[in-house]
Amino acid sequence: MKKFLDENFLLQTKTAQQLYYDFAKEMPIIDYHCHLPPDQIAEDIQFENLSRIWLYGDHYKWRAMRANGIDESYCTGNKSDSEKFQKWAETVPYALRNPLYHWTHLELQRYFDIEDILSGDNAMDIYEKCTHKLQTPQFSVRNLLKKMNVVTVCTTDDPIDSLEHHQKIKQDNFEIKVLPAFRPDKAMNADEPEALNNYINKLEEVSGISVDNYDDYLKALKSRHDYFAENGCSVSDHGLEKIFAEDYTDQEIRNIFNLLRNRKAISDTEILKFKSALLFEFALWDHEKGWVQQYHLGALRGNNTRKLKELGPDTGWDSIGDYSQARSLSKFLNKLDQEDHLAKTILYNLNPADNELIASMIGNFNDGSVAGKIQFGSAWWFLDQKDGMVKQLDALSNMGLLSRFVGMITDSRSFLSYPRHEYFRRILCNLIGNDVENGELPNDMKWLGQTVQDISFNNANKYFNF
Incomplete structure (x- = not known):
């Protein structure tokens, strides 16, 4: 296997x-x-946190969350960024065979060196680790583009x-x-x-x-x-x-x-x-x-x-x-x-x-x-x-x-x-x-x-x- x-x-x-x-x-x-x-x-x-760079404006993820029964307040609404990420993380295991499942974990690996499988259980740990990295100069948007050889x-x-x-x-x-x-x-x-x-x-x-x-x-x-x-x-x-x-x-x-x-x-x-x-x-x-x-x-x-x-x-x-x-x-x-x-x-x-x-x-x-x-x-x-x-x-x-x-x-x-x-x-x-x-x-x-x-x-x- x-x-x-x-x-x-x-x-x-x-x-x-x-x-x-x-x-x-x-x-x-x-x-x-x-x-x-x-x-x-x-x-x-530089984005404040992982939700800001990952969930804001991403209607691919919103559609998956809605299909998973997540209320709109966690997609485009007024819930906090950490609450929105928690609901996205809870959705990820249900997205198996959807390209979002592959993209999510490729992005965690390639940008943040995180190989864990995202779920509701480890959501806040991953959120904090990625958010911390996003605060560093290497994660400004120009440096993110350079990191990917664009x-x-x-x-x-x-x-x-x-x-x-x-x-x-x-x-x-x-x-x-x-x-x-x-x-x-x-x-x-x-x-x-x-x-x-x-x-x-x-x-x-x-x-x-x-x-x-x-x-x-x-x-x-x-x-x-x-x-x-x-x-x-x-x-x-x-x-x-x-x-x-x-x-x-x-x-x-x-x-x-x-x-x-x-x-x-x-x-x-x-x-x-x-x-x-x-x-x-x-x-x-x-x-x-x-x-x-x-x-x-x-x-x-x-x-x-x-x-x-x-x-x-x-x-x-x-x-x-x-x-x-x-x-x-x-x-x-x-x-x-x-x-x-x-x-x-x-x-x-x-x-x-x-x-x-x-x-x-x-x-x-x-x-x-x-x-x-x-x-x-x-x-x-x-x-x-x-x-x-x-x-x-x-x-x-x-x-x-x-x-x-x-x-x-x-x-x-x-x-x-x-x-x-x-x-x-x-x-x-x-x-x-x-x-x-x-x-x-x-x-x-x-x-x-x-x-x-x-x-x-x-x-x-x-x-x-x-």
């Missing part, structure tokens, strides 16, 4: 172990999509963000690049005219451009796109149910914008046309600047309206959606490709039923100009677990070039999430190692090792303009 989470965790063969330890383990990390707060990096904060971080930022924290980080000559990513989802929110108008008013303030019509709106948004580029941004990101690719005319969009600006109701078709027009414009700007554009597709958000109203978004009420993806995605990419305006693109799907769809779609628009120009993004959110990662890797292997894959992201708000890259690398090495030992791949360690290093770091390092 193997020991839990020992040095060969997830590495089932000698070949897998060699690939991981000789090639993957020491590779740096490029986290090209995450939700880390840049202000905390700029201030190089070299580049891309945060997720709205066009109206000032980027002052990114500027502060750069002025400090921090050795890790912390760059913004342009995420204009709120600018497309025609579903809620009141919220969109409030957003436009803020856009006017930060851009200094009066927005009286659609052309003004594009001008103001473009000025922010330019501003992001001036501050080191070379990546955009979109969180969408599906790609919007309705047919429209410029005059239709101008008319729709006027209705929205005057807080008039518009039809569902007009909403789709408005979103389609903006999404296309953003893609043109990305291509013009040589950016990489990312599309996270398939989340069904805000399912529990009672709790959403009470607690707000990103508090754990989202799930996998079953949207039809292929036709609109093909139409959108093809429209850009027809005039050679298709930027390097990463497509992430949240529904595993779409794995083969995405894996086959990227092959339609790889034109030989760049290796892996169109990428099948890593398994994310509900899929960034062992089974989800293996299925994504298998689909990409079967229909594309795994060796050109740009690898893992954290997609996380937590500074303790970087062992997820180790988790991914172990799974990758195990997958290839099993193929070697089954006689499905040659035992050419130089070639396989290079491939593992490329997927772990080198491909992303070449693909992005960092």
Whole structure:
């Protein structure tokens, strides 16, 4: 019987172990999509205790606690930090076979050198030990990033963000690049005219451009796109149910914008046309600047309206959606490709039923100009677990070039999430190692090792303009 989470965790063969330890383990990390707060990096904060760094903002853990019958006051409510941690620790044993169980113990080991199995019985002992370490300079957020060998971080930022924290980080000559990513989802929110108008008013303030019509709106948004580029941004990101690719005319969009600006109701078709027009414009700007554009597709958000109203978004009420993806995605990419305006693109799907769809779609628009120009993004959110990662890797292997894959992201708000890259690398090495030992791949360690290093770091390092 193997020991839990020992040095060969997830590495089932000698070949897998060699690939991981000789090639993957020491590779740096490029986290090209995450939700880390840049202000905390700029201030190089130290968290007061383990709950503050581990439980605050982590809706993965909140969902598990709720499923375990834990009252909301211990998740997002007013219980003390130690009480919240106690309830999380009591939940951990019930999370067996959930990736949270692995991540929790990997993080305790990698950051705090604690190999104990967390439970309600030892919760306060572990809480005190970790909290004590968090008070030391070595556990400031910048040092946590350095500890995990991170070299580049891309945060997720709205066009109206000032980027002052990114500027502060750069002025400090921090050795890790912390760059913004342009995420204009709120600018497309025609579903809620009141919220969109409030957003436009803020856009006017930060851009200094009066927005009286659609052309003004594009001008103001473009000025922010330019501003992001001036501050080191070379990546955009979109969180969408599906790609919007309705047919429209410029005059239709101008008319729709006027209705929205005057807080008039518009039809569902007009909403789709408005979103389609903006999404296309953003893609043109990305291509013009040589950016990489990312599309996270398939989340069904805000399912529990009672709790959403009470607690707000990103508090754990989202799930996998079953949207039809292929036709609109093909139409959108093809429209850009027809005039050679298709930027390097990463497509992430949240529904595993779409794995083969995405894996086959990227092959339609790889034109030989760049290796892996169109990428099948890593398994994310509900899929960034062992089974989800293996299925994504298998689909990409079967229909594309795994060796050109740009690898893992954290997609996380937590500074303790970087062992997820180790988790991914172990799974990758195990997958290839099993193929070697089954006689499905040659035992050419130089070639396989290079491939593992490329997927772990080198491909992303070449693909992005960092």
